[in-house]
Amino acid sequence: MKNTLPLFTALLLAPLASSHAAEAGQPATHFSTFAQATLHESPLLNRIKLAKQRGRSYPMDSLDFIMVDLERPETLTRHADFCTGDLTGRYLDLLATSAHLEPSDHDRMQALFTRILKCQAPNGAFGRVQVQDMGVSKDELAWAASSKVFMGLLRYYQETGDPKALTAARRNAEFFFANLDRIREASIQQKKPEDLHQWIRSAGGLGDVGNWITEPMAELFGITGDQRCLDVCRAVAEAQQSLKGRHSHGVMTTLRGLQLAAIYTGDTSWNKLPEQFRKEIAKEVAWADGSISELFPTSKRNEGCSIADWVMLNLYAGFISGEDEAYEKAENALWNALFLNQTVNGGFGHRDLESDHTYGGAVLSMECWFCCLHNAGLAMVEFADHALTLRGDELRINLLVPGRYQVPYKGTTIEVEVSTRYPEKADTTVVISGAPAEMKARIRIPSCIKGAEVKVTNLPGGKTRHVLSGRMGYQLEEVRNGVVLRYGPLVMAPLRYAQNVKVTNKDNDFLQGYVFERIDKGRATIVPPDKDADGFYLFPKEPKPIWKNYEEGTLSRLAFDNLSINVKLAYPDGTSQEHRFWPECYSTTSTASGAPVPVVFAKPEASK
Numbered sequence: 233m234k235n236t237l238p239l240f241t242a243l244l245l246a247p248l249a250s251s252h253a254a255e256a257g258q259p260a261t262h263f264s265t266f267a268q269a270t271l272h273e274s275p276l277l278n279r280i281k282l283a284k285q286r287g288r289s290y291p292m293d294s295l296d297f298i299m300v301d302l303e304r305p306e307t308l309t310r311h312a313d314f315c316t317g318d319l320t321g322r323y324l325d326l327l328a329t330s331a332h333l334e335p336s337d338h339d340r341m342q343a344l345f346t347r348i349l350k351c352q353a354p355n356g357a358f359g360r361v362q363v364q365d366m367g368v369s370k371d372e373l374a375w376a377a378s379s380k381v382f383m384g385l386l387r388y389y390q391e392t393g394d395p396k397a398l399t400a401a402r403r404n405a406e407f408f409f410a411n412l413d414r415i416r417e418a419s420i421q422q423k424k425p426e427d428l429h430q431w432i433r434s435a436g437g438l439g440d441v442g443n444w445i446t447e448p449m450a451e452l453f454g455i456t457g458d459q460r461c462l463d464v465c466r467a468v469a470e471a472q473q474s475l476k477g478r479h480s481h482g483v484m485t486t487l488r489g490l491q492l493a494a495i496y497t498g499d500t501s502w503n504k505l506p507e508q509f510r511k512e513i514a515k516e517v518a519w520a521d522g523s524i525s526e527l528f529p530t531s532k533r534n535e536g537c538s539i540a541d542w543v544m545l546n547l548y549a550g551f552i553s554g555e556d557e558a559y560e561k562a563e564n565a566l567w568n569a570l571f572l573n574q575t576v577n578g579g580f581g582h583r584d585l586e587s588d589h590t591y592g593g594a595v596l597s598m599e600c601w602f603c604c605l606h607n608a609g610l611a612m613v614e615f616a617d618h619a620l621t622l623r624g625d626e627l628r629i630n631l632l633v634p635g636r637y638q639v640p641y642k643g644t645t646i647e648v649e650v651s652t653r654y655p656e657k658a659d660t661t662v663v664i665s666g667a668p669a670e671m672k673a674r675i676r677i678p679s680c681i682k683g684a685e686v687k688v689t690n691l692p693g694g695k696t697r698h699v700l701s702g703r704m705g706y707q708l709e710e711v712r713n714g715v716v717l718r719y720g721p722l723v724m725a726p727l728r729y730a731q732n733v734k735v736t737n738k739d740n741d742f743l744q745g746y747v748f749e750r751i752d753k754g755r756a757t758i759v760p761p762d763k764d765a766d767g768f769y770l771f772p773k774e775p776k777p778i779w780k781n782y783e784e785g786t787l788s789r790l791a792f793d794n795l796s797i798n799v800k801l802a803y804p805d806g807t808s809q810e811h812r813f814w815p816e817c818y819s820t821t822s823t824a825s826g827a828p829v830p831v832v833f834a835k836p837e838a839s840k
C-alpha cells in the first residue's frame with residue numbers, strides 16, 4: 233500500500249494534471265502512481281518478475297555484497313564499489329517502487345533500509361569512502377553518486393510512510409544545500425567521452441552522473457515544499473548546454489528530475505530544457521527501436537539504463553503534455569530496445585552496436601547487475617503506473633497494459649479492468665465501474681492500428697464497457713537511416729542474421745539453421761511481398777525453421793503467438809536470401825545468437 237503523506241504535493245500537481253489525491257484533498261505520493269494496479273499475466277509483468285528475481289540472485293543474494301558501496305568493509309571489494317550508495321540506493325528504489333505491483337522482497341527491502349540508515353554520516357552524507365584510493369576528499373566522492381540513496385529513501389518513504397526515511401533524506405539534502413556553490417560550479421563541466429572514466433575515478437565534479445541530484449531534489453520538493461530543493465535543480469539546469477559527448481543515462485535522469493520539478497511546481501518552464509533535449513534525442517539519437525547509446529550521440533554500445541531513461545523521459549513528457557506522441561515513443565522503446573536488452577536471467581546491461589543500424593552479435597556484452605537491472609526495472613514499473621492517469625475529469629488509458637486498476641477520484645474509487653493481448657492484437661476491452669457521470673474516458677489509440685474503433689456500451693450498475701478494435705499487421709516504416717519492419721509497434725529483426733560469421737552448414741550434419749550461414753554482402757534491402765486490403769504486407773509464416781532459438785506460442789510468457797515470418801533480403805550484389813524475422817522483444821530466452829542483428833535496412837533505392 234502506498235502511504236499518504238501530510239504534504240501539499242497534490243495541490244501543486246493540479247495545474248498540470250489533476251491527481252486523484254488532489255481531488256480527494258489527500259496528499260500525493262509519487263506523482264505517477266495514480267492508479268493502484270494489479271497487473272494481469274503479460275510479458276511486462278513477467279519481465280518485472282524476472283528483474284526482481286535477478287535482484288535477489290547471486291551475487292546480490294547477499295546484502296553484505298550489495299552494501300559494499302556504503303559500508304566499504306576491509307574484506308570485500310566489488311565492481312563499482314566506489315560509486316557511493318549507487319547499487320544500494322537503486323535497489324531500495326526499485327524494491328519500494330515495485331512493491332505495489334509485485335510484492336515479493338518486502339523483508340529484504342526493510343533489511344536493506346535498516347542497513348542504509350546506519351551509513352549516514354553526521355553531516356548528512358552517505359558512505360564511508362576509502363579516500364586514499366581516490367585521491368579526493370571524502371565529501372567530493374560522497375556527493376557524486378549518493379543521490380541514488382537519496383532517491384531510494386524517498387521512494388521507500390512513499391511506499392511505507394516510515395518517517396525515519398524522510399528524516400534521513402532531509403538530512404542528506406542538508407548536505408547538498410550546504411554545497412550548493414560547489415554543485416553549481418561542478419555542473420557546468422561538459423565531459424568529453426574520453427574523460428568519463430577519469431571522471432568516474434576522480435569524482436572531482438558532479439558531471440553527468442552527479443547532475444541527477446535533480447531527481448531526488450525535485451521529489452523532496454514534491455514532498456516537503458522546501459524551496460532550497462528547487463535552488464539545486466536550478467543550479468544544475470542552468471549549467472546544461474548540449475548533449476554531445478555526454479553520458480546519456482546521467483543526462484536523461486537529470487532531465488527527468490527537471491520534469492518532476494515541472495510536475496510538482498506546476499510551472500512548465502521547468503520542462504523547457506527536458507523538451508528541447510527530448511526532441512533532439514528523438515530526431516538525431518534514438519534508434520528506430522528506441523535504443524540509446526551509452527554516450528550521446530553514438531558510442532560503441534548502448535546501455536539498459538539509457539533506454540530505460542528514454543522510456544521514462546517520454547512517460548513523464550506524456551504526463552505533462554497529455555500528448556500521444558510521447559506515450560508512443562515510450563511504448564516503442566519499452567517493447568523493442570528495452571525488452572531486447574533483458575537477458576534470460578532477468579538482467580540488463582550493455583549491448584554492442586556495430587553501426588547505427590546493427591547490433592553486435594552478443595545478446596549483452598556486459599550484464600550490469602549494478603545499475604541497468606534497477607533502472608530498467610523502474611522503467612517497466614513506471615510504464616505500468618502510467619498506463620492509466622487522470623487529466624482533469626478525463627480518465628486516460630495511455631498504455632494498453634492488462635490489469636485491474638483502482639483510481640481514487642473525488643473521495644471514491646473507480647475500478648478499471650483492462651483486458652488485452654496488445655501488441656499481439658489490437659482488441660482491448662476496458663470496463664469502468666464507479667465513475668461519476670461527468671467523467672470522460674479516453675483510450676490512446678496506437679498509430680499502428682488501422683480501422684481503429686472504440687465502441688462504448690453502458691452496462692448495468694453504472695458500468696461502461698469500451699471495446700477497442702482494429703487491425704494490425706506488418707508494415708515498413710521509413711526512418712532516419714533506412715527502413716524498419718514492424719508488426720504493430722514491434723520491430724521485427726532477423727535475430728540470427730549471420731553477416732560476417734565465419735561458419736557454414738557445409739560438410740556437417742547439424743540441423744538446418746543450427747549453424748548460420750555466412751552472409752557478407754553489404755547492407756540488405758527487405759523485398760516486400762504482396763499487401764492485404766489494409767496495406768499490411770503478407771510475409772509468409774511457413775516453412776517454420778527446424779531449429780529455433782526463441783519460443784513462440786500461446787504458452788509463452790514473454791512472446792506471442794505466430795508473429796515470426798520469413799523475409800527475403802536482397803543484397804547489393806543482386807543475390808537474395810530468406811531469413812526468419814522475430815519481434816525484437818522475443819530475444820530474452822536465447823543468449824545463443826552469435827551474429828550481428830540489423831534492425832534498420834537499406835531504403836530500396838540505395839540497393840540498386
Ligand SMILES: [Zn+2]
Nearest residue numbers: 537600603604
Ligand atoms: Zn546501467
